[in-house]
Amino acid sequence: MKGKRIAAVLLSAAMLVSMAACSGGTANTSSAAANSQAAPSSADNTAKKLTIWAWDDTFNVKAANEAKEIYAKSNPDVTVNVVSMAQNDIVAKMNTAFESGNMDGMPNIVLIEDYRIQNYLKSYPGVLSDLSDITKTDKFMDYKLKIMTENNKVYGVPFDSGVACVFYRSDLIKQAGYKDSDMQSLTWDKFIEIGKAVKAKTGKAMINVDPNDLGIIRMMIQSAGKWYVDADGKADIANNAALKEALAIYKKMQTEGITVTSSGWDAGVAAVNDSKAATAVMGCWYASSIKKAADQSGKWAVAPFPKMSNVSGSVNSSNCGGASWYVIDKVPGKDTAKDFLSKTFASNTDLLDSLCKDISLVSTYKDTASGKNVNTPDAFFNNQPIYKDWNDWTKNIPAVNYGTSTYDIESKMTEAVQSIVKGSSIDDTLKNTQTEVEGILSAAG
Amino acid sequence: MKRNKTLSVLKYIFLAVLSAVSIFPFFWMIISATNTAAEVNAGKLTFGAHLAENLSSLFHSDLHFGASVGNSMIIALITTVLALLISSVAGYGFEIFRSKARDRVFNILLLSMMIPFCALMIPLYRMFGAAGKAGLTGIGLNTLFSVIMPSICTAFLIFFFRQNAKSFPKDILEAARIDGLNEPRIFIHMYVPVMKSSYAAAAIVTFMSSWNNYLWPLVALQDPQKRTVPLILSAMGSSYTPDYGMIMAGIVIATLPTGILFFMMQKQFVAGMIGSVK
Numbered sequence: 001m002k003g004k005r006i007a008a009v010l011l012s013a014a015m016l017v018s019m020a021a022c023s024g025g026t027a028n029t030s031s032a033a034a035n036s037q038a039a040p041s042s043a044d045n046t047a048k049k050l051t052i053w054a055w056d057d058t059f060n061v062k063a064a065n066e067a068k069e070i071y072a073k074s075n076p077d078v079t080v081n082v083v084s085m086a087q088n089d090i091v092a093k094m095n096t097a098f099e100s101g102n103m104d105g106m107p108n109i110v111l112i113e114d115y116r117i118q119n120y121l122k123s124y125p126g127v128l129s130d131l132s133d134i135t136k137t138d139k140f141m142d143y144k145l146k147i148m149t150e151n152n153k154v155y156g157v158p159f160d161s162g163v164a165c166v167f168y169r170s171d172l173i174k175q176a177g178y179k180d181s182d183m184q185s186l187t188w189d190k191f192i193e194i195g196k197a198v199k200a201k202t203g204k205a206m207i208n209v210d211p212n213d214l215g216i217i218r219m220m221i222q223s224a225g226k227w228y229v230d231a232d233g234k235a236d237i238a239n240n241a242a243l244k245e246a247l248a249i250y251k252k253m254q255t256e257g258i259t260v261t262s263s264g265w266d267a268g269v270a271a272v273n274d275s276k277a278a279t280a281v282m283g284c285w286y287a288s289s290i291k292k293a294a295d296q297s298g299k300w301a302v303a304p305f306p307k308m309s310n311v312s313g314s315v316n317s318s319n320c321g322g323a324s325w326y327v328i329d330k331v332p333g334k335d336t337a338k339d340f341l342s343k344t345f346a347s348n349t350d351l352l353d354s355l356c357k358d359i360s361l362v363s364t365y366k367d368t369a370s371g372k373n374v375n376t377p378d379a380f381f382n383n384q385p386i387y388k389d390w391n392d393w394t395k396n397i398p399a400v401n402y403g404t405s406t407y408d409i410e411s412k413m414t415e416a417v418q419s420i421v422k423g424s425s426i427d428d429t430l431k432n433t434q435t436e437v438e439g440i441l442s443a444a445g
Numbered sequence: 446m447k448r449n450k451t452l453s454v455l456k457y458i459f460l461a462v463l464s465a466v467s468i469f470p471f472f473w474m475i476i477s478a479t480n481t482a483a484e485v486n487a488g489k490l491t492f493g494a495h496l497a498e499n500l501s502s503l504f505h506s507d508l509h510f511g512a513s514v515g516n517s518m519i520i521a522l523i524t525t526v527l528a529l530l531i532s533s534v535a536g537y538g539f540e541i542f543r544s545k546a547r548d549r550v551f552n553i554l555l556l557s558m559m560i561p562f563c564a565l566m567i568p569l570y571r572m573f574g575a576a577g578k579a580g581l582t583g584i585g586l587n588t589l590f591s592v593i594m595p596s597i598c599t600a601f602l603i604f605f606f607r608q609n610a611k612s613f614p615k616d617i618l619e620a621a622r623i624d625g626l627n628e629p630r631i632f633i634h635m636y637v638p639v640m641k642s643s644y645a646a647a648a649i650v651t652f653m654s655s656w657n658n659y660l661w662p663l664v665a666l667q668d669p670q671k672r673t674v675p676l677i678l679s680a681m682g683s684s685y686t687p688d689y690g691m692i693m694a695g696i697v698i699a700t701l702p703t704g705i706l707f708f709m710m711q712k713q714f715v716a717g718m719i720g721s722v723k
Contacts, residue, residue, distance in 0.1 A: 056684040057506070083669050084507065086683035089676065096664045100567050102574035105587050105667025266486055288686060292483065 047333025050080045050340055051107035055087040059285075059359050060111055060159065060323065066358065067344035070351050074343060078336060083107065091116065098124040103330045108337035111159065113323045114147050115406040118233070119444070120326075121150045122404055128155045129327040129334050134342035141364040143399040148324055155326060157346045161362040162283035162321035163394040164219040164305040166191075167290055170382065171299045172278040176201045185316055186306035188220075188249045195258035198278045205260035207253065208277040210268050211421075214413055215320050216281055220246035222400050223318035224311045228413065228437065229403035235441055237413075238427075238434035242311045247417065247426050249308065254421055281305070283320035284362045284390045287381075297380045304393055317396035322364075362390045408440045474700070477693035485689035499694040508677050509670050510695060517673040518702070520592050520662075521655040527597040528651045529644055535598070536606025537636060541618065551607070558600040562660060569595055570664060591665045592673075596655060602647055609643040609717070610636075645710045646717025653703050674699045 052068075054060040061084045068080040085093075090110065097106050098120070112120065120128060135154045137145055141161070148156035168183055176197040182190070195206030209216070221227060224242035229235055237243060253259050262271045272280050273293040280286055290300060308314040325345055327337045344351055345365075353371030355361040368374055369391050377383040403409075416433040420426055477485045480493035503510050539551055570586070573594075577585020584590045613636060621631045637644070659675045666672055672680075678699060681692045707714065 055680075056686075058684055058686055084680055085676075086679040088683065089663055089679055092660070092663055093667075096567060096570050100571045100574065102571060102586075104574055104577060104585070270486060270488075285685065292486075 045333065045335040047108070047336045048078055050078060050109065050333060050337055052080065052082045052109040052111075053085055053090050053107040054082065054111040055085055055090060057084050058288075059361075062359050063159075063345075063355050063361065064111075066355060067340070067348075067351060070344055070348060071340050075339070078340075080340065087113065094120070098127050103328060106328050106331050108327060108331050108333050109341065110326055110328060111323050112156070112326050113321070114144070114162075115321075115402050117148055117156065117324065117326070118402055119404040121148070121155060122233075123444075125150075127329060129329040129338065131155055131157060131327060131338060131341070131346075134338050134346045136346070139347075139366055141366065141394055141397065143319065143397040144322070144324070144364040146399040147402055148326075156324040157326075157341045158324045158364040159345060160285070160322050161364045161390065161394045161397075162285060162319045163362060163390045163397060164223070164281065164283055164318040164320050165390065165393065166279050166281050166303040166305065167272075167286060168279040168301055168303060169275070169296070169299055170301045172198055172202050172204060172275075176278075180301060180303075183301070183303040186303065187309040188306045189309055191306045192249075192253060192256055192258060195253070195278075196256060199258050202278070204275065205277045206258040207260075207279050207281060208268050208271045209250075209254070209259045209261055210263060210265070211261065211418060212263065212414060213265070213268075214410055214417060215283075217243070217246050217250060217413070217417070218410075219281070219283075219305060219318040219320050220249065220308060222398060223305055223307055223316070224314040225398035225400055227400040227402060228406065228409045229401060229441070231401050233401060233403045233441070235409075235434055235437040237437055238430045240430075242308065242314065244426055244430065245308050245311050247420055247430075250417065251421055283322075284386075285321065285360070287360055287386070291380050298382050300381050301384055302381055302386050302389060304389075313398075315396055315398060317393045317398070319394075319397045356387055360387075362387060362394065364394060366395075403441075405440055405444050408444070409437050412436045412440065471700075474693055474696055477689060478697045480690050482687070482689045482691075485693070495690055496694065499688075499690040502688065502691050503694050503698075506691075507669075508680065509672065510674075510677050510698075512670050513672050513674050513677045514698065516589065516671060517656055517675075520589055520673060521652050521702075523589075524593050524596050524655040525648055525651045527593070528599065528602055529647055531598045532602035532647070533606045533637075533640070533644065534632065535603045536608075537610050537632060539603065539607045540610035540613075554600050554603060558604075565595075566661065566664060569661070573665065586665055587667045587671065589671070592658075592662050595661060596651075596658065602651065605647060606643065609640060613639060642713040642717040644717070645713030649703075649707055649710055649714050652706055656699075656703055 052064045054064050056062075061082060064082045068082060071078070071080060094106075094110065094112075097103055130153045132154045135145075135157050137154065140158045144158040144161070145154060148154055148158070166183065166186065170180060173180070173183060173194065176194065178194050178197065182194065191206070198204060198206050218227075221240070221242045226236065226240055226242040228237060228240075228243075260271055260276050262268045269289045269292070271277055272290060273296075275293075275296070280290065287302075290296075304316040305318045307316045325341055327334055327341065331337075349365070349367050349371060352361065352363045352365055352368045353373050356363070356368070356371060357373040357376075369388070374387045374391060375385055376387070377385045378387075412433055416429045420429050473490075476490060476492060478499060479496040480489055481495050481498075484493055484495075539547060573584070573586045573591045577587070584594075617635055617639075618631060621635050626634070657675060658673070659679070662673045663676055663679075666676070674695075678692065678695055681687065681695060
């Protein structure tokens with residue numbers, strides 16, 4: 001008897017809970033709707049407090065803080081709060097908030113990685129503010145603008161360039177019988193030829209490879225204006241000539257024995273710092289990792305990215321990584337947020353030039369080329385004006401569509417690359433991967 | 446006799462190797478907390494002299510690490526107390542009171558263990574968001590309440606307490622009823638004292654999972670000052686050039702509470718896992 005009563009109570013409690021959940025849901029939808037109606041009608045989109053999210057205390061968080069100081073001079077009444085958070089955490093929070101339509105606690109301005117932005121623009125239209133009026137398209141590099149443009153509207157303010165380059169040990173290249181001039185306008189064939197000489201004469205590897213990081217493949221295909229997806233966002237794997245050539249080069253470097261393998265990011269940096277590899281082919285941001293080995297000062301130099309001689313359209317310029325600033329539309333204060341960006345990252349060459357010195361920023365704002373710090377030679381790189389060089393190379397980076405699912409595709413590609421290196425045929429493996437990637441893209445919508 | 450001796454020597458060697466393997470990560474963590482990031486990267490395995498430096502950068506950076514330890518502690522303690530109270534009453538009820546529907550209800554409850562948390566996250570987020578918008582301050586998103594609430598009653602704990610209640614001698618129950626004790630008092634005065642070790646085991650498990658909980662606090666808490674320890678540790682590790690010395694010092698501090706709790710309750714924990722009443 002008693003048992004029945006308890007079961008009844010439990011059941012009704014369960015029903016109550018589920019009903020409460022339902023009503024909670026509807027209440028929220030209606031309030032969200034009310035909110036979205038209220039936002040445009042209220043003319044006042046300004047705020048006295050702005051929040052910015054970014055993820056690296058030594059890099060983009062520091063940049064946001066310097067921008068905050070500059071903005072405070074002209075707008076002392078606005079408090080800017082810069083919050084440092086893990087990038088994956090920012091992504092998780094944005095996904096939950098955008099999916100549920102509840103923007104409570106979201107920041108006004110957020111930094112989003114270029115590889116990820118298409119997903120937000122396509123899956124959550126209207127969530128990010130149109131910044132066409134503050135981002136002047138003739139002032140920024142094209143490749144950077146392309147990824148944040150949707151229906152002719154620009155949704156972000158470009159931040160850092162990830163221009164790709166060859167960091168190389170000048171001393172080791174010379175020991176192998178080559179000159180600095182041989183490293184300019186490289187092709188991958190020449191790179192491998194020099195690599196074999198370096199291995200034979202110095203015993204060192206030419207380059208470090210990390211089986212779990214396909215950055216180098218991504219850089220190679222972007223140098224030919226290609227990506228894992230085509231301009232329409234459809235999978236472009238099996239018939240992608242640039243990708244096939246990139247994989248063939250990647251495999252050839254390993255079969256020729258000019259690589260050293262380290263698993264994981266820190267192991268790769270350690271390999272370079274310990275002089276196990278004569279070059280590092282990376283985005284410009286890798287310079288800070290190279291500079292950790294202070295005893296190698298003066299031995300390093302920077303050369304443009306090698307091109308693929310067998311692929312038409314491949315140039316000596318590419319990109320790896322990079323991020324941009326975005327404004328979340330429904331968070332109160334979007335006009336203040338836009339004002340902040342327009343006075344700092346979207347126009348202020350003094351700020352961008354001092355960031356070049358403070359955080360080694362390579363900007364994608366064209367007018368920074370004449371800045372004082374940008375043209376200062378770097379002693380660690382044998383007094384080469386590296387920032388000026390990077391700036392020049394950034395102009396030639398081919399624009400590609402990164403699509404919505406770069407990281408998901410990359411995990412499938414990692415498996416494919418492993419089996420190709422072990423001896424599977426490139427064509428067959430890529431055919432399978434094409435099918436898998438089509439599945440990922442159709443699931444992503 | 447001789448064979449036995451070799452066997453036990455082999456046994457000890459095997460056990461020694463196993464313990465070395467399981468202790469090494471902790472050893473590495475403590476060593477790294479005393480070294481600089483560069484030394485950690487270089488694989489240095491001896492104690493360094495930078496512990497104080499790491500601790501001061503840990504507490505003086507803008508990460509609010511000190512506050513996060515406080516937040517985590519409050520959340521973990523309240524969650525543990527409430528979860529033990531609610532789940533033990535429920536588990537006890539399921540075992541002691543009989544009815545036809547009992548096992549059906551219990552099975553439905555167990556089914557809920559199969560729903561991954563990710564599937565519940567967005568509904569939960571909307572519920573707490575709506576509560577905040579409805580003007581119920583203190584229970585909306587971005588409050589400690591929103592982190593505590595979803596984890597105070599779990600199917601696992603109810604199951605655990607029900608299993609343990611099975612070994613509770615029913616004779617005591619009958620005797621207490623005949624002597625005129627009412628049901629709540631039977632629970633408090635008869636059941637709870639006998640089940641101490643179950644409570645200890647459940648307390649450790651709940652405290653640990655609450656202390657280490659990552660996904661839900663990440664989504665629910667937005668103020669930097671309200672973040673919990675795992676969130677801060679994750680934020681520290683995400684820089685392009687992480688300061689491993691400082692991170693390891695943070696991890697040592699994050700490991701201490703569960704470590705202390707476990708060593709305090711080790712005996713009861715083991716007994717509770719085996720079964721309370723023998």
